[in-house]
Amino acid sequence: xxxxxxxxxxxxxxxxxxxxxxxxxxxxxxxxxxxxxxxxxxxxxxxxxxxxxxxxxxxxxxxxxxxxxxxxxxxxxxxxxxxxxxxxxxxxxxxxxxxxxxxxxxxxxxxxxxxxxxxxxxxxxxxxxxxxxxxxxxxxxxxxxxxxxxxxxxxxxxxxxxxxxxxxxxxxxxxxxxxxxxxxxxxxxxxxxxxxxxxxxxxxxxxxxxxxxxxxxxxxxxxxxxxxxxxxxxxxxxxxxxxxxxxxxxxxxxxxxxxxxxxxxxxxxxxxxxxxxxxxxxxxxxxxxxxxxxxxxxxxxxxxxxxxxxxxxxxxxxxxxxxxxxxxxxxxxxxxxxxxxxxxxxxxxxxxxxxxx
Numbered sequence: 026x027x028x029x030x031x032x033x034x035x036x037x038x039x040x041x042x043x044x045x046x047x048x049x050x051x052x053x054x055x056x057x058x059x060x061x062x063x064x065x066x067x068x069x070x071x072x073x074x075x076x077x078x079x080x081x082x083x084x085x086x087x088x089x090x091x092x093x094x095x096x097x098x099x100x101x102x103x104x105x106x107x108x109x110x111x112x113x114x115x116x117x118x119x120x121x122x123x124x125x126x127x128x129x130x131x132x133x134x135x136x137x138x139x140x141x142x143x144x145x146x147x148x149x150x151x152x153x154x155x156x157x158x159x160x161x162x163x164x165x166x167x168x169x170x171x172x173x174x175x176x177x178x179x180x181x182x183x184x185x186x187x188x189x190x191x192x193x194x195x196x197x198x199x200x201x202x203x204x205x206x207x208x209x210x211x212x213x214x215x216x217x218x219x220x221x222x223x224x225x226x227x228x229x230x231x232x233x234x235x236x237x238x239x240x241x242x243x244x245x246x247x248x249x250x251x252x253x254x255x256x257x258x259x260x261x262x263x264x265x266x267x268x269x270x271x272x273x274x275x276x277x278x279x280x281x282x283x284x285x286x287x288x289x290x291x292x293x294x295x296x297x298x299x300x301x302x303x304x305x306x307x308x309x310x311x312x313x314x315x316x317x318x319x320x321x322x323x324x325x326x327x328x329x330x331x332x333x334x335x336x337x338x339x340x341x342x343x344x345x346x347x348x349x350x351x352x353x354x355x356x357x358x359x360x361x362x363x364x365x366x367x368x369x370x371x372x373x374x375x376x377x378x379x380x381x382x
Contacts, residue, residue: 047072053086055079060119065189067135069118075099078121091116091123093139115140129172133165141170150174152209155252156239166206173206181213181220182206203234210237 047070049055055072057079063070073079073086076099080087092107093116100106110116110123117124118134126142127133133140143161144150150162150173158164159173166184175181183205190200205213207220212234214221223237224230228247233239236247 047074049073049077049086051077051086051088054084055086056084057081062135067186067188069134071119076104078119080121087121089120091120093118093120127170129170131170132168133170135168136165138164141165144172144174146174150208154209154239158204158209164204164206166204171206173208175205175207175211175213175220177211177220177222179220180218183213183215183218185215201232203232205234 047055049072053073060069060071060079062068071079075097076089077086078089079085089107091110093110095109097106107120114123114125115137116122117140118137124140127140128142131141138160141160141163143163147162150159152158152160152173162173164171164173166182171182183203186202186204188200188202190198192198203213203215205220207213210223211220212223213219224235224247225237226247226249228236229245230236230241230247231245233241235241238247238250238253240248240251242248
């Protein structure tokens with residue numbers, strides 16, 4: 026035997042294969058004799074569409090006068106919804122009118138626990154685990170209202186229903202839902218028809234209702250509740266946190282290393298550039314001194330003024346002084362534009378090797 030209620034997704038899949046929803050709109054002729062529960066899904070069917078019901082008196086489809094769901098199916102956006110029933114009343118499957126809650130032993134519609142009057146001790150009998158075993162301690166079994174108050178060792182009533190569900194492979198599978206009137210923490214043994222205690226985790230089981238977690242695993246052992254959150258060991262948090270910290274530190278170290286290399290390369294380039302400029306300046310001064318010496322009288326330190334036709338700059342066409350050969354920095358060619366003007370403001374233009382040739 027399987028669980029108490031099917032997942033909504035499976036119920037929807039089953040309904041999509043079995044249900045042909047009514048198509049008759051308001052004012053159309055209908056027959057209440059065609060109303061039924063569809064085989065496999067046990068969904069209520071009527072010839073009228075999802076917003077109308079078949080009026081037994083007029084034999085015509087009329088707008089529904091109540092709704093049993095907070096968000097009913099079939100209504101378009103911004104449409105006016107029928108009202109919910111007040112406390113102490115219920116809306117039947119036909120959704121034609123609100124009716125008073127039914128006392129114990131009254132006939133009720135399939136699986137409509139909300140149609141039955143709750144017991145006086147509803148607070149202790151109602152299902153607070155969200156498993157849908159009863160509504161305020163009352164339930165509808167075998168289409169009869171009763172209370173879920175059978176204690177351990179007492180005789181109980183059980184109802185087994187076979188639902189048709191469809192898997193992801195498209196095949197149809199039976200799902201047996203077993204319900205009983207035992208109190209919470211007990212279940213009705215189908216063989217003895219007596220309420221017994223539910224089983225704890227990892228105990229052997231044959232159906233969901235036997236487990237306190239309401240989850241009998243395919244291995245035949247009671248598992249945790251299906252809504253139990255996954256818990257991770259502390260060492261996993263430590264490993265993940267450590268890896269994250271190492272990643273952050275490693276990234277920062279890599280960026281600092283790359284930036285340091287770039288700064289060192291730029292600094293070395295600037296040093297080479299200024300050494301080159303100093304070398305050119307010293308060479309220029311040496312040649313200028315040589316020009317002055319060659320134009321002056323021998324053995325005299327008298328300085329002779331230069332004419333316009335002879336200048337010390339003429340010696341620039343002579344071969345460079347020995348010892349002036351040195352490598353050229355890359356920064357020099359980036360600092361001097363293609364037109365021969367210095368791209369750096371305030372920096373005097375320097376003469377390249379081409380000017381000496």
